[in-house]
Each structure stands twice: as C-alpha cells, then as structure tokens.
Amino acid sequence: MYAVIRPLLFLFSAEQAHHIGLFLARFVAPLSRIIRWLVMPDCSRLQQELLGGQWAHPIGLAAGLDKDGSAAAGFAGFGFAAIEIGTITAHAQPGNPKPRLFRLKNDRAIINRFGFNNPGCQSASKTLARYHLPCPLGGNLGKSKITPNDDALSDYCQSVAALGPHVDYLVINVSSPNTPGLRDLQQLDALRPLIMGVQQAINELKRPVPLALKVAPDLADEDLQAIAELVVETKLDALIATNTTIARAGLSASSQTIESMGPGGLSGAPLQQRSRDVTALLARQLNGRVPLISVGGIDSAEEVYRRIRLGASAVQIYSAIIYQGPWLAVRMARELDRSLQRDGFSHVQQAIGVDL
Numbered sequence: 001m002y003a004v005i006r007p008l009l010f011l012f013s014a015e016q017a018h019h020i021g022l023f024l025a026r027f028v029a030p031l032s033r034i035i036r037w038l039v040m041p042d043c044s045r046l047q048q049e050l051l052g053g054q055w056a057h058p059i060g061l062a063a064g065l066d067k068d069g070s071a072a073a074g075f076a077g078f079g080f081a082a083i084e085i086g087t088i089t090a091h092a093q094p095g096n097p098k099p100r101l102f103r104l105k106n107d108r109a110i111i112n113r114f115g116f117n118n119p120g121c122q123s124a125s126k127t128l129a130r131y132h133l134p135c136p137l138g139g140n141l142g143k144s145k146i147t148p149n150d151d152a153l154s155d156y157c158q159s160v161a162a163l164g165p166h167v168d169y170l171v172i173n174v175s176s177p178n179t180p181g182l183r184d185l186q187q188l189d190a191l192r193p194l195i196m197g198v199q200q201a202i203n204e205l206k207r208p209v210p211l212a213l214k215v216a217p218d219l220a221d222e223d224l225q226a227i228a229e230l231v232v233e234t235k236l237d238a239l240i241a242t243n244t245t246i247a248r249a250g251l252s253a254s255s256q257t258i259e260s261m262g263p264g265g266l267s268g269a270p271l272q273q274r275s276r277d278v279t280a281l282l283a284r285q286l287n288g289r290v291p292l293i294s295v296g297g298i299d300s301a302e303e304v305y306r307r308i309r310l311g312a313s314a315v316q317i318y319s320a321i322i323y324q325g326p327w328l329a330v331r332m333a334r335e336l337d338r339s340l341q342r343d344g345f346s347h348v349q350q351a352i353g354v355d356l
C-alpha cells in the first residue's frame, strides 16, 4: 500500500509531505486501538518492561516525527511499541525559516534543521491531557532558543512540570544540532547539574516518571564513555543514542546538492554505521547497568536484531518510516520474533549484548 502512497507523497516538498503524513495519522486516531489490536504481533518473546512501561516489542517511534503530540494516538495505531513526542521546549517557537527539511532519496537519508518548532510545553500538555495511549508515551524535552545555556535548567524544569503528568517517561535532549549552543550542554560540567536538576523537578511531580538522556553521534568516543558513566552515576533510567549527525560522510549525492541543502542534522542510512558503533561502545561502557536504546539508520529487522545483539534493549526509528511506510515497526517486530526463535532465544532479553 505504501508503495502506492509514497510516490504521491514525494510529489510534495518534504515538509508538506510531513504534514500530510501527520494529518493521516490524526485521521486514523479514533480507530487506532482497533487497528493496533489487529496488526500487533502477539509475541511474548518480544515483550519487556522498559522505562517503567510495557513495550509490546522493541521498536519505538523516535522523537521529531510528532513534535507536538497531536498525532500520537494515530501512531499508536501503526503498532509502535512506544511513542516519543517532541522535542518540546518551555516556550512556543516557530523553528527555522523554510525550507528546512530535505530528502536525499538515493541515500535513503534526510537532512533537517527544523530547530525545535513546537507550541511550547503548556500547549503540548493540553494536547496530551486529551488522551490515554495504548502504549508508553515519552516526552522529549529541549531548551528554548531564546533561553541562554546558563538558564537551561529552568527551561527544562518548566517542561517537566507541564508534561510530566501526561507522559510515561521523559528524555533530556541535549543533542539536536539545530539549536545554537544546545550540544554544549553535553559537556559533563554542564550535563551533571542539568540531569540532577531535572531529576529534582521530576521528584516534585505527583507521579515521578523515569528519565532518559539522548546523545549525539558526533561526540568523541571518550566523551561518550564519560557520559555513559555519568548516566550510571546519576541513576538515569535509559540512554538513547543517537540523534542526527552534522557529518556528511557516506552520501552518494553530489557535493553541490548537499551544499545547496545547507546545515542541519543528517539521518537515515548514512548514519547507520556510526550509530551502530556508538551503540556497541556505550553498551560496553554501560555493561548492563542502564538500558540502552539505539536509534540511527535502523531500516530493517536485521538491523534491529544486530543492535540488540550489540547491547541495545530496544530501538527507535524515524527516517526509514519515510521511505518504507508507517507499518515498518510491526513488520520488523514479526521478523525479529522469527530470528530470535531461529537462534534459540526464548526471550528478546537473552539476545541483548550477545555479540559484544
């Protein structure tokens, strides 16, 4: 079916197609529980508890597709194990001028410099208060562009207070390349007080929720290892790796085409190798002490299985959905179940890290 829809969608600009996709997801939302029940593989082998919630299988929706949470119920219908909305910031902001989203079709890649366009945490909290999803819901939090890094903590804490009551887990996002200075918050001196301050804000919620951190693939390996240690030290509930990359390696598109698109984060197939390497590096460092969620260039059930065998407890996908359609997670889950069965694993958790 998506083979028919995709060429039509690709007639539109990338951002127009993005909005059409969101419209369709909102359209199916009223039927999402029934559709989910129909399509969801019932595989006890794949089910696990993660970030305090029950994941029906290990494939979740990555942040950025549903920035404001308005289509989350629809995406639940497409059978994702968990849905992460956002990035949400304390203040509403329009994001960068258009065009700011580009397809690199032959590379099965995307470049974006949205810059956290979102309605702000108060508005997003009203959206989320309207429904209760049939799967775990994550809220990915970032810093508003107008907020200087020195005040980042209070920005994140406002979002914690607004979104915390409506989500199952929260994510500190300090890894998007499109907000000036945001990635500087990944430096340990800035990151430690940020994590601890957000944890304090979460503890003030009526129902404290688990907290994860999402990191960039462009950090040096030693810095990633140091962050993994900090994640253990601060007792975070998961580490999510990786966000998009500012690198432009491994693209078949001409340098002129790539330059014409300008700056932004690259995602999809060209990110696969680095993201896989980062998964292995972090899994070795974490050594099972904190769950790892792998994201970046995952486009097949085989790659999902590989990431799990390299130490990921679960994965998230985004770009591959644009190229292969919204049912991808369900297809991946079915195939993953067959691979696990073939290799003699009675539960997915037995396969985590076997190739490390």
Ligand SMILES: Cc1cc2nc3c(=O)[nH]c(=O)nc-3n(C[C@H](O)[C@H](O)[C@H](O)COP(=O)(O)O)c2cc1C
Pocket: 062, 063, 064, 065, 067, 086, 087, 101, 110, 112, 114, 116, 140, 173, 176, 214, 242, 243, 244, 267, 268, 269, 271, 295, 296, 297, 298, 316, 317, 318, 319, 320
């Ligand atoms: C258009 C677009 C927008 C994104 N927006 C966000 C965002 O707001 N917050 C975030 O944490 N990650 C965002 N991401 C990054 C994805 O969540 C994911 O980490 C990255 O795309 C790598 O996965 P993929 O190769 O499967 O797309 C965005 C990605 C894309 C393609």
